[in-house]
Amino acid sequence: MGQRGVLRLLSGASDVGQLPRLRHGVTGLNVSSGHSFCRPRVGLSLMLEADFAAATQPLFATGEVEVLEWSFDVGWGRSVPPWAEQLVSFYSQHQQLLGHGVSFSPLSAEWQTRQTDWLRQLGQEVARRDYQHVSEHFGFMTAGDFHQSAPLPVPRTPATLAIGRDRLARLADTCPCSVGLENLAFAFGQRDVASQGDFLDALLEPVDGFLLLDLHNIYCQSCNFDVDPWSLIESYPLDRVRELHVSGGSWTEARDGQAVRRDTHDGSVPALLFELLPRVLDRCPQVQYVILERLGGTFTNAEAEFQADFRRLRHTVETWGERAASSSEKSEHQP
Amino acid sequence: MNQPPPCTDETLAAFQAELLELLDRSDDPDQILRQLQADSRWLPLGEFLADIEPRMLEVAVELVKTWGRRSSETGTD
Numbered sequence: 001m002g003q004r005g006v007l008r009l010l011s012g013a014s015d016v017g018q019l020p021r022l023r024h025g026v027t028g029l030n031v032s033s034g035h036s037f038c039r040p041r042v043g044l045s046l047m048l049e050a051d052f053a054a055a056t057q058p059l060f061a062t063g064e065v066e067v068l069e070w071s072f073d074v075g076w077g078r079s080v081p082p083w084a085e086q087l088v089s090f091y092s093q094h095q096q097l098l099g100h101g102v103s104f105s106p107l108s109a110e111w112q113t114r115q116t117d118w119l120r121q122l123g124q125e126v127a128r129r130d131y132q133h134v135s136e137h138f139g140f141m142t143a144g145d146f147h148q149s150a151p152l153p154v155p156r157t158p159a160t161l162a163i164g165r166d167r168l169a170r171l172a173d174t175c176p177c178s179v180g181l182e183n184l185a186f187a188f189g190q191r192d193v194a195s196q197g198d199f200l201d202a203l204l205e206p207v208d209g210f211l212l213l214d215l216h217n218i219y220c221q222s223c224n225f226d227v228d229p230w231s232l233i234e235s236y237p238l239d240r241v242r243e244l245h246v247s248g249g250s251w252t253e254a255r256d257g258q259a260v261r262r263d264t265h266d267g268s269v270p271a272l273l274f275e276l277l278p279r280v281l282d283r284c285p286q287v288q289y290v291i292l293e294r295l296g297g298t299f300t301n302a303e304a305e306f307q308a309d310f311r312r313l314r315h316t317v318e319t320w321g322e323r324a325a326s327s328s329e330k331s332e333h334q335p
Numbered sequence: 336m337n338q339p340p341p342c343t344d345e346t347l348a349a350f351q352a353e354l355l356e357l358l359d360r361s362d363d364p365d366q367i368l369r370q371l372q373a374d375s376r377w378l379p380l381g382e383f384l385a386d387i388e389p390r391m392l393e394v395a396v397e398l399v400k401t402w403g404r405r406s407s408e409t410g411t412d
Binding site: 108109110140141143144145146147148149150152154155156157158159160162163186187188189190191192224252254255256258260262 | 347350380387391393401403
């Protein structure tokens, strides 16, 4: 299916409610232009809810979404709307699809049948679609009676490291592409925050894995533990970063009255993240993708805000790319 | 000063299961922390437990209550 077919499907799908009609003269998706990018590609994390389809349709229609991230395990065992299936297939065909698992739980200490099944399904997934890389989340979310929860931090012990390396090796054995881990937003304490970067580096080293650096997760830890965000960023193995995540979140108040920043993916992107982004790109020479995340079901009355965030993100990356290209040209011409 | 015993895979697995249980069953972060710190099985994890802030345990309680699913209730392995 070509780009117009995908866009028609996105526009006309009966299960996505009222969507804006396509404009005439759509320039199309730029994912297969063959243009040599000297900057990371900018894209979206796919959600299955109708309000995501409505809010993003103008971005897909104008060809602004250069890469798509898909949490493939969200789609296992459930019905995926046809428009979402077609988007995934389209970006796969153009080698601009990223995989981002949410339920493997790579740091669960006890190996479970559930994880064996997960890897088997992942094997089928990567045989069916052309993922550029596959990532998962740092932390554990399953143990004992729980087959699902939220990713939580782990003690930094040699046993934890060996378990994590084993799980990443299994992930790498299953995937024909690079595998990586995303830094965690939630932390229990100061030492947890300070040690995550080094621990991730040690986990990723044997498989030469990549780091998916989530800037809002950094922002959460910076706010919650009063740490300078830049010094926190510098505590991560930045040479390993292949992908950046950018999103918004929310504030809650703990019983002691302290505000806690949460990675809820339901708000606009904090201005600070846009300010940090060019500096982060300067320091991450391998970064190839920048993805904006927002949870499905949170777009009501926020479509314009989301589209503005996406366009600001893309503009920031483009401006950075122009500057980087210009600097590179100048250095090439120096004697 | 005595070194804590090394953490084994079994200790870590039991600790992760216990932590999720406590976060799901209790609403009191101070009580959860006291209970974890008083349990001799978690001596190898003393440094990790000493770092935990109750306000963040409060968030973890909410996370597990929101997203946690038990195999015994859903029939999932």
